[in-house]
Structures are given as structure tokens and as C-alpha cells.
Amino acid sequence: MDYSFTQHVTGDVSNTNLPAAIHGSKVLLIEDNPGDARLVEIFLADSDLHHCKVVNKTTLSDALAQLETGELFEAILLDLTLPDSRGFETLEKLVTRFPHNNIIVLTGLSDKELGVKAVKAGAQDFLIKGAFDSDSLAKSLRFSIERNRVLKRLEETQRIANIGNWEYVLSTGAFEASDEVYRIFGCPPQNMTLPPLGEKHEDCPLFTLQQVHEAASASGEFKKDLKVRLKNGEFRYVFIQCLVQTRQDGQKIFQGIIQDITERKMAEQEMVKSRERYQEIFTQSKDALFICTIDGKFVDFNQATTNLFGYSDGELLELQDAHSLYHPVERKNEFLLKLKNQKSIKDFEINIAHKSGEVRECMITANIIVTDDFVGYNCMLRDVTELRQAEKMRKARDLARQSANMKEQFLASISHEMRTPMNAIFGMSNILLQTEMSGEQFNLINSIKQSSEILLGVVNDILEISAIQNGKIVFENDSFDLHEVLSNLVNVMQYKAQEKDIFLETIIESDIPRFISGDKLRLNQVLYNLVGNAIKFTDKGFVKIYVKKLFDVQDNVQLKFIVEDTGIGIPEEKIEAIFETFTRIRQKGRIFEGTGLGLSICKNLVELQGGKIGASSMVGKGSVFYFDLIFESAEPPGKAAEPPAEEINVLAPDALFKLLLVEDHKMNQIVARKTLERKWNNIQITLAEDGQQAIEKMNEEDFDIVLMDIQMPVMDGYETTKYIRQEFSGKKSRIPILAMTAHAHISRDEKFKEYGMDDFVLKPFEPEDLFSKITKYVNSSLHEHSRKIHQS
Template identity: 35%
Template sequence: MTHTDDIDILRRRLEREKSARAQAEVILEKKALELYHANEQLQHLNEHLEQQVRDKLAELRESEQRYRQLIESVQDIIYKISPDGFFTFVSLSVEKLLGYSEKEFVGKHFTDIVAPGYRKMLIEFYQTMIDGRKDSTYNEFPVLAENGRIVWIGQTVRLIEVDGHVAELVAVARDVSDRRKAEVELQTTQIRLSSLITSLQSGILVQDENQRIILVNQLFCDMFGLSRSTQQLIKQDYSEAFAEFKSRIEHSEEFVQKALQMINDQVAVVGEVVRMTNGHILELDYIPICLDGRHMGQLWKYTDVTEKYIAREQIRISEEKYRGIMNNMELGLLEVDNDQTILRAYDRFCRMVGYSEEELTGANAKELLLPADFKPVLDQQQVERQQGNAGSYELQLIKKDGSRIWVLVSGVPIADQSGTIIGSIGIHYDLTERKQLEGELARAKQIADDARHAEKQFLANMSHEIRTPLNAIIGMSHLLFDTQPSRQQREYIEILKTSADFLHSLISDLLDMTKIEAGRIEIQARPFDLAGLLRSTQKVFEMKLQNRPITIDVMLDARITGTFVGDEVMLNQILMNLVSNAEKFTEEGYIEIKARIRKEEDSVHWIEFTVADTGIGIPEEKLDLVFQKFKQVNSFGHKHKGTGLGLAITKELVEIQGGTISVKSRAGEGSTFTFMLPFAKADSTSELVTKTDNSLPVGNELKVCHVLIVEDNLMNQKYITSLLTKWKIPFTLALDGKKAVEVAKNERFDIILMDIQMPIMNGYEATVAIRSTQNPNQHIPIIALTASAMLDHKNIALEAGMNDFLTKPFEPSQLMAMLQRYAPTPMADNENVVDEKHLIELYGNNPAYIADMIDTFVTEIVPEVLSLPAVCQRKDWTELARLAHKLKPTFSMVGLPLLEEKMQQLDKMVKEGTESSLLEIYCNDIATETSNMLPILKEEIQKFSQM
């Protein structure tokens, strides 16, 4: 190809490219034009849209302004609440009605303004509305205004849902306080009126204009024997009720006609007599009810006047009777002047005294007929007659044959026309037979009193005869527990001991009541710790109730502190009786003991005690029986063992001390016993009565104590000797009082246990003989052992020279306590103090560490020590062994060597299998002493902390 060809090709290519560019430019110009037109159209659309938006916004602003003006013009509160209960909007009227500003209100939770007591209800209301998708609801409730006043509002609430979910709640509320107040006042008036009518001592029935019953009280139903209740009769046609009791009215058809006539006349009728077939007589009052001249119904009032009618008839009959008597001269009439000269003697009086009228007329009644010892009575009556007064009196008259008769005289003064008293007339009624009957009754009463005295003596003797073998039964049951019985044998022994204890309780109740009725109970007033006594009662029953769902609490008046003077033993028995009674009838819940000072009179404090429980309660109609002897109130089929004397004894013990007792209870709602007693407040210098230490010696602590046992009953001999043998206490046995006196002359003893009732020589005589003669035992303690707990027996024992009194049946711990009290050897009476020297040797010169160790002991160890009695009570010997082994070294670590020794002894006793009663006593002793050391330990903590 030539060069020219190349140039042609290149030229044609250039021309094609130029043509293509020209076409492209045409296309671009066309596209640019289209784009320009599109842009013009878009700009036009934007301007149009912006104008629409401006118009809409203006319209919305205008609508919102109208909406807000509308809301603000409404007196009701309009608000919105979110689903979780917070206010999101509120109208300005909230400030006028409730005092809150809009800013204060929005953001609050609705429960913040609802009155307490209605918040839960309103929460449930809203929740129910949301859950049930209720479109609109209405309710009323009280709210708290900003100044704290209560405002009742009524609100209508609507749900606002978006996409199937509750978006908010919109409510309109208004103040309905005035209406609520008016409704309450109206309801109160209606209740008062209804209560007044229904509580009247008359049968009331009210009908409307259609003869339907709108009000009836229970007394109406009772009068006419209606089987339906008052509520069932409301709105019933009166004719239905009348058909039921029609047969109870005499001449019922005549009664119907009278009733219809009353309704037609519409005039009040009072005192219409209605006779019943059962003999009762009613008075009917009919009262029409009219309003603005329109008949609205009627009220029927029936009053039972049977007793009044009968009384009126009795008066009438009595008048006729005495008129007949007077007419027949059955009463002796005697007329005298002011000097007692007889003016006239009626025939009946003449027969009464055996004189004729001629013999009596002109004679002086005072000198002829009156014994000397009754003349002052007549003189006094004569003074009354001169003053114009009538009178009745009794005296004797001397008959003509010299015998005497008793007469009841009704004397009336006689006045002349000018009103001057000129004499008197006496109506005489022969009382001789009645006086003879009174004498016979007095003699019968004396015989009955003698019989009651014999009964009391019989009870005292029988209690003695029963207590003697009972002492051996209870004692031997204690000893049997120490013979390692099998499980079945232990169960039998438990039953035996429980039955014996119950029999002992019955006998004790009978004896207590016998002593009270015989007036042989005395008040022993001495200083004691009242608060401590109540706490002790609580502890006793806490251990007894530990396996039952019952709590026992004590609430004390803050003023009950220090020492009071009174009979501590008697108060303890009252509290134990009442709390035992509460525990007996309470399955679960609580028993509460309260004490508070009700009033103060000089040095006397009147203290009110209350024992309340959540037990089965007492029916109201049986409350009067609870303090009666031998009465048991059984509720809901409950029957408990006992004599029925416990509460009767309690009442007597309270009243003996000058107090009062009462009970309030309702069946199924528990009982509350309240008693009030006077106690003197002891001076600050007064000391508490020293009590027997509960901690008892064991092992060889009493081995030097030689005991003389004087007992004629074989079972009791075995019981007492077995105990002393087990305790390793040497003893000598004498079978009667004479042998005891002989033994006492030749051998010295430390204590003599002396039975009272024995053959040959009784305990009183033996004691007098030992005290009155020269012998080694002339001044040693002698303890009376007797089955009698009568106060006079105790006084005789003390007068005979005995030192103390142990009543059968007694438990091992009681005998040990008595031996401990009178044993000559010291009973570990060293005072517990913290051995600070030992602590410093143990921990060096580090007071903070010592304080920390004592504090740890108080907070961690002491609670375990105090639990020892409860562990013994439930007989958990494995746990007791563990605690004893664990706790014994801890006392040394805080400087308590004496308690450490006791803990070591307890550990040893548990390992040796010591009997349970002694273990329990020893645990109580350790717990008590540890509790007493707590204030000292806390002082040590404070002292070492400050060093």
C-alpha cells in the first residue's frame, strides 16, 4: 500500500470520528436540555411540597392551640400515663384541683399521689385493664393533694394502642369529693337509722307502698317464729311472711281486718292488743309513712307486754286477795293513841294474842304485850309516826299464856281533820312459823358447814394417804431410767411417770383449793425481781415448746425495773397456771406475756399482767364458766385432762392479793387473760430474797454429809436410800420416831430427814424430843418429809423445831436441793472473777488481743454454753458430750478457772453416764453462772480496749 492510500485511510477515519463527536455533542445537548427541564420540574415540586408542609405545620399549630385551649378550658384533669405507670402529660387544671404544677406532676409515678391503702387496688385495676385490653373503664379513689389533703377523684381511662401494643393510657378525672362525702353521710344516716330500728326492744317491720318488706329486725322474727332470716325477708311480699305466722295469732282473721282498716285509714294507732296462741300478749303500734301527701308504706311495731300484763294481773289479784284478807280480818289490826293506849283491837288480833277485845281496850300495848328487849324498837317507830311516816318492822309479842309470837308490823299514823297525829294503826302478820323455819335453816346451814369442813379435812387426809405411795412411784420411775432400760421399757416408764405426775397435779389442785377455801393460805410479801420472774417463766416454756410451732414472748413496761415487794411464789403460780392453760389449748402461733404499770398510788404500783394466745378460744356464752370450780370449757370438740380447778385457783390467788382477773376470748381466735395486782416498789437499799442455788453438788462434794433417814414406809425407804447411795452420801435408817430419837443420842448427823406420820412416835414428837434433850444432834437441820402441804401442818412442823418442809411426792433434784441448802460443807460459793494475771501470762502485754479474745468468747462461745440446758432437756447426750469436750478449755482462755473446773466436771459426768436429772441441774448451774459473768466480761473488754 502506497503512502497516499495511508493518508486517505487516515482522513476517512478522522471524518468518521468528527461525525461521531458531532453526534455525541448533539446527544449531550439533548440530555443537558432534558436534565434542565427535570431540574426545573423538581425545583417546582420542592417548592410545592415546602408550601404544603408549611400549611400543614400551620394547621397543626392551630389545631394544637385549639386542643390546648380546649383542655385548659375544661375543669377536669386530663392526663396521660405510660404503660409502666408514669405521667407523661397533664392539663393545667391539676394545679387548681390538687395544687401540683405541671412540671411537678409530669414524671411522677401514679402511686406517688394515690392515698395509702388504695395503691395496690389501683395497680391491679390498671393491670387488669391492660391485660384484658379494656377500651374504657371508670373508677374512683382518693389522692393526696400537694398540701396533704385527701381528694376523691373519679376517672375515665382509655387505652391507646399502636401496632397491637398499649402505647399509653389517657384519662379524664374530676373531683367527686363532695358527692362521696354526701354519699358517706347519707349511708351513715341510713345505717344509724337502720341500727336504731333493728336494735329496738320491739319487733319492727317496715313495708313499702306495694306491701313488700324493706326492713325487719330479728326480734320480729323471734316473736312470730319465722324460719327465714331478716335478710331473706327483705323485698319479700308481706303476705308470704304473714301466711307463715298467721296461725300464731289468736283470732287471726279479725286481726287481718283491723290491719287492713289501719292501712286504709292511714292514721297512727298505738297500743292495739294482739294475743298470741302461745299465751304472749303484744302491743301493736301502726305508723303510716307519707311523703308530700303520698302514702309510701307503713311501720309495724310489736312490743311484748306479757310480763307487764302478768304483773298488772298479779297486782290486781293481790289487791283482791288482801282486800279479802282485810275483810275477813285475817290480819291482826290494832289501833292505839300516841301513848300506846289501845283504842280498838280487831278480832283477828285478839285471837293472835289470846286476849278478848274487852281485856285489851284501854290497856297500854307497850306494857302489856311487848317484851323489854323490843321496847326500843317501838319507841323508834313511835318517833317516825309522830313525823307522819309509815314503817314496817318485826318484833315479838307476849301472849296471854306467856308464850311469844313473832309478828311483822306495818304501822301507819292516824291524823285528825286538822292533820294532827292522834295515834296509829298497826297491821300484824304472824311470822312465828317463818321464824321457826329460819331457825331450822340456820341449823341446817351449820350442819352443812360442818359437813364441808369434814369434807375438806377428808380431802387433806386423802391427799396425804395418796401422796405417800405416789412419792415412791414417781421416785422409782426416776431410778428406773438409770437401769439402762430397753426402748420399750423406757416408753413404759415414761407413761408411768407421766401418769404419776398427772395424778400429782390433780391432788395438788384439790389441796390448793381446799387450803384456799379453808382460809389457810397466807401472803408472803418480800422483795423479788419481777422482770426476772417473767423471763424465767418464758425460759421454762420455751424449753417445753421447743418441738412445737409456738413462740412465747415477754413484753415489759420500761418502768418495770429493779425490785418489787410481793408474794413471788403466788405470782409465779398464777403465771404458770395461765401460761400452761394457753399452751394446752394452742396448737400453733404464739403465747404472749405482757406486764405494764397501770397506776401508781403512793408507794403501791398496780401492775397489769396479760397472757394472750392464738389457741382455739372460748365461745362467748361459756366465758362465765372458765373461773368456776370443776368446769372445763370444751371448744371444737377438744377435751383436756384435769380437775377444772386451775383457773379457779388462779382467780382465788389473784383476789387473795387484792387484785382482779378477767378474760376476753372468741371461739377460734385465741384468749386473753388479764389480771392486776398491787406491788410495793422496794427501796434502793432493799435486797432480793436469797434463793436456793440451782447448782447441785455431785460426786464427792457431799460425801462428808451424814444423813439420818426417819421413814416407816418401805417404798419411800427404798426410794430415798437408793438416791443417797447413788450420790455416795452416807446415811442411817430409822423406821419410826422413837428409834430416831435413840439413834440421835448416840451418833452425830449433818441432816435429819424426818417423816411426819409414823407409828409409836410421829415426826413432830421426835423433833421435839431431839430439840429438848442433850444430844449430838440437838441443833442440826431437821427436814420434814410429809405428804401434806396444808399450811397449818407446815406451821406445826416449824413450831416443833423443824427447819424446812419437803412435800411428797418429790423429785431427786428437789431432795438434792434441800441437802445442798443445809449441808455443812461449802457449796462452791467462791465468786467468779476474771483472772487478769492469768490472761497477761497467757497473751503477754497485748491488751487489744486480750479484749479481742474475750469479745470472741462472748459472741461465739457463750451462746453455746447457754444452750446446754436445752440439750439436757431433750436428752441429747451425744451433743452434750461434744459440747462439754469443746467448751471446757475456752473458760481458761478468758480467765475463768472456776467455770473451767465445772466444765471439766461436766465432761467427766457425761462420760461416766451420770443420771439425767443431775446433768440437767449442772448444765443449768454453768449456764446461769456464765450468764451472770457477762456484765463482768463486757467490762473487761472495755477496760483492755482502752489500755
């Protein structure tokens, strides 16, 4: 038999060194003639493609069904004459459904022209039955295999680059594209027909390409970045390029590529946002941000830079050496050296010279920048002048506070050391004044007592002004009887007024409420100071105390207290000065006794409560001191319940009670014992010289009350009280404990209450104050004990 072969491909594909993948290759043979089908199998078996598997289908419909399964074939051998399809129509059906498959048409000897036409219509090759042999069949199949390999590499390249290609035939609407195009648009990888130009089908993801075709029709070319929306609502960015070509038959074909540039676009958008954020930070930053050449010429800077240096934009750009504004020179040189060596520097302290000459303290952070045409650094300058000043002020305040605390501790320590011996002097004087003695002896002892009182007043004033300066004054708000306060004031001051034959009087307006709420102790303190001064500086005449109401709104009442005297008076130019610390009144070389702190204390106490204090005076005529404070109106206290008869008389001469005195100072032991025994002859006093001894004494017997010194060896008063409250039980754990201390600040910190003490008596003590508190707490304790006995 005479075999002949017609080659319709280019290039030499006779090389048999094809990949091992051929061994698993398959060929789809669509042939209804068993003889022809068998001949193909024989030719393949006789060639180097003998490992290829031949799948034979006898009808076009069966072949199409096989291809629909997705099974892959290296080539399709197609007979154009089939039971269900004949002639050129058979090829068209197959090409239309599966345009990317390699189709080799099998024709008869008389159909050679049909084979050529088939190639033009999309077939890869054609073989004439009866004219091809095993070599020509193998050569055509090798070309198909190699073509598939090239296409796969192309598809892989497109996938990696996110680039797909397509072709659109305007007249037929036929559209072919690589798999990557369908992936980009989220469409199934199959042939699609676009809507005709002019018709809009926006639900079609490929509608974007139709728009491209419309644009390209006018200019012949299209190139643009587009944002497309997929069916699932997702947006993607694509780059599309399209060219319009006209075939010889006049048909217009649109060919183009499409690239998924979503990631690049997102990165670009993020970069734009980043630039905008940077620009906003750069513009809005309160810190000076700038770029400078290594020799000190400004390149770029923000508004804060011009504000910091004080120069305009133009002046900064014209400045030849920005480093000349860095001070001092040593720090500038150190900065530049470190920057060059380390390439980066952070929070370097340096001063900046403002255009006005003002020097600003700054922190500089900089990084070297080196490019092909630039050497310099970017810089952030933070003005810390105010911060440094605030830090200095804070340190100064801390130092002042520390100094004030040390001063207060020193004064408290001195006060304690002074009050301890003063308690002995004061107490012994009181005891001696109650004994029989001559008039001269009485006067001498009384002078000792008065001198002690003056010294105590000095100590109290110094401690009070220290507490005010340190902000440790606490104001109470308790209800009290205003008439009683003024009556007690007159009673205490009366003897001093009588000594100088001065008339002392209190005048209260009738519409002033008798019961008010406020700080009774501080009101007393101010009035005692003002009235005491008035008596001290008045040799004849009177001292009058007025109380007037300024206003009464709801529950608040503002009262004005006036102290008027007929004393020596004060020069007008000295009125303001007398309220300053350590200011004393002089008269013709005479300096009146006192610390010069009393009026300063009064001023602070009044103003700290929101009031005002002032004075008016005429030399030789007298003075008027006045202050106002706001109080709350209060209800009269209810009538106190009458205590049982045994409670009233518990400290009567026939009622023995036992007192534990805990005191380490010998003289204070004597003063306390003598003072108490002279008051009550039915008292039994047991002495303990430290806290440990006190606990031992309480283990041995019962007591009615404890007088507890605070500062003692072995075990101090606080720890002793804590032990008694926690370790003893029953009546002993509840025994009244009064602190007897020379610590003047005890009333402020109330530490004694935290440890369980009931009250305190300040040394040197007033006997009546001590007697009153002992009576109060012993009666209360015995009454409670008696009530519990009756209940049981």
C-alpha cells in the first residue's frame, strides 16, 4: 500500500525524546469504522507512542459526553463522517464545545480539500485515510503533546503573573479566553458569548470586557486599570489591554490581555493612605520634624519647626548651617559625632536658640539618611522647656515639702522635749499654789506658772503655723451652743481683764441662732487670740465682743464677729503687716510679749474656712478686729438622760476606784499622782514605767481606767493599747484608756483612736481637763458594766 503524509505544522517534532508523561497519555478516537479504528491502534503500537491509550467512541454524541466528564486527552482523532453527524458540521460542533483541544481530522483520499478547510476552521492537522503510516501519525501526535506542554507552561506563567489572554469575534460574539481570565472574573472555565455591543448585561462578570471592546472600536486600542465587581459582590482591580485587528475577510477581532492587579492596587492605596497619615502627622505634629543635609541645610520641615526656631519658611531654607542654632557648642559637636558614628541617636538633650534669642531645652532624635544623591538625617526635636521647668518646680515642691516635714518633725520633737519638763513645772506650780504659803511665795510660784503658760503658748503657736503651712489642718463640723462658747471665753479672760481693770462684755444680736454647726475649736482659737490681744494692748477702758448676722439663707447663716478695744491702736500703714508671721507691735521702743504668730494663725484659720478677716484702728484710740464665717443652723440638743444615782456618785469620797498610771518620766509620775490624789482621796494609783509593766499589772488585778503615756521604752503606749484591746477579754479589753502625751499633733492625726485609745490629755495638762475626762470615762465604763450585770 502506498502511504503518503501531508504536514500542516511548522517545526521539527520528530524528536522522540519526549517526557515520560507520554506513558500516561490518552488519545480520543472518534471513528465508527472498526477497521479504521483498529488500524490507528496498530500504527500507535508500532511507534514510540505505543504507551498511549486509545479511547474509541463511534458517535459524536458519545465523544462529547466523554469530554464533558473533564477527562483530558492529548489529541482527538476525528472522522468527519459519523452516524449522528456528517461532514464539516462535525468539526464545527466539536470546536465550538471544546476549542482548546488538539483535533486531528481523518479524511478520505477524495476529501483533501476538506482537511485543509478543517485546519483553517480550528483543527490542528489532518491525515488522509489510507495515506498515513505509523510515523506520520506519531509525528502529528507528538506535535499535539508538545503543544499541550507549551500551553500548560503558558497557563502556569499566566497564573503566576495573574495574566490571562482572550479573543473576541465581533460578528459572531464568540469569546475565547485562557483559564486565568475566568479565574480573575470568577467565571466557570468554558466558552462564553458576550452580549452584542450596545446591549448591557451587568450581571455578566465579563461585561467589563464588552465595555473595553466598545472603547477599542473607536480608537483601535485600549489600555487602562479598571475596578470590576464579581457576581459574589467582591471587587477586584484589573489591568486590561486590547487591540482591534481586521482579518482578510473583513471580520474585526479583539485580542487582549487582562492582569489581576488587586494586590498591587491595594498596596498602592495603602501606601497613599500611609503617605496621607504621615503627611498629617508631619503637618499636625507639635514636635519639630525636619530633614537636613549632613552639613546643616534644611531640606523639608513642618510648621512646628518654624515655631520652634522662630524663623519663616524662607529664612530656614536660606539658612546655611542649622547646626549653628544648636547650643552649647560642646553638645552640638557631641551630637554630630555620635550621629555620624552611630547612624542613629535618640533623646539627646540639646538647647535650641530661638530667633528672639530665647534658649529652649529640647530632646533630639535623628537617623542618618544615605541615598545615591543625598547624605543627611531626619530629625525630631521635642521642646521640653516647660516640662523641665515643671520638673524643677516639682523637685522644688518636693524639697520644700520634705523640708517642711522635717521642720514639722523637728518642731514636734522639740515640742515633746519641752512639754515633758514643762508638765512637771506647770503641774508642780498648780500643786504648790494649793498649799499654804506666804504672799511673796504665792507671787513667785504664780509667776512660774504664768511664765510656763506663756512658753506653752509660744510652742503651740509655732506648731500651729507649721501645721497650716503643711496643709495638715482639718476642720470639724459639729453642733454647739454659741452662747456657751462666748460665755466660757469671757469666764477664762475675765481674770486678765480684771487685773487691768478693763471692762469685758459680749453683745449678741437677738436674731442669731443659738445652736450652730461648725468647728467650735477653731472658732474658740480665733476668738481667744483676738480677745487676748485686745486685753494685752489695752491699759484702760473696755474690750467688747459683738456677734452680728450678715445673712441667713436656708440652713446657712453668715456671722460676723467683732472685737473692739480702747487700746494703743495700730498705725494705718501697719494694718496689713500685722497679719504676717512673726510681726509684733512696738510702742515707743516697747515690744509687747508674744511670738508674732497669733494673728497670722487667725488669718489662716478664717480664710481656710472660706471667711475673711480684717482690722481698722486709730493710734491712741483703739482697734477693731473682725472676721466672718458661715455656719449651719442646728437643732437644740435633746435632753440628756439622767444617769443612775450610782453613776453620779461613783467618784464620790466613799467610792474607791483604781487607776493605772503608765509613765516613764519620774517628775511627771509625781505630778500626776499628786494632782489626782489631791482631787480624790478615794483613788488607788498603781504605777507602771513602760508598756510591758502595764500589761503585767493588768494581768495581776483589775483597774477602772488607764492613763497611758505614748513615748516610753520597751513598749510604747500605742502598742500597749493595741495589745490590751486584742489580747485581753471581757471588761479588761474594754477598759477606758486616756493617752497622756507631749505630742501636740495627736489631735490632728487621731492615731490614738486607730490603736483603740478613748481620748487624750495633752501635757502639760490642765487639772480640770484631766479630772473631767477621768470622770466621764470611768462613769461611762462602770455604768455599762452595771447594766450588763443587771441584764444577766
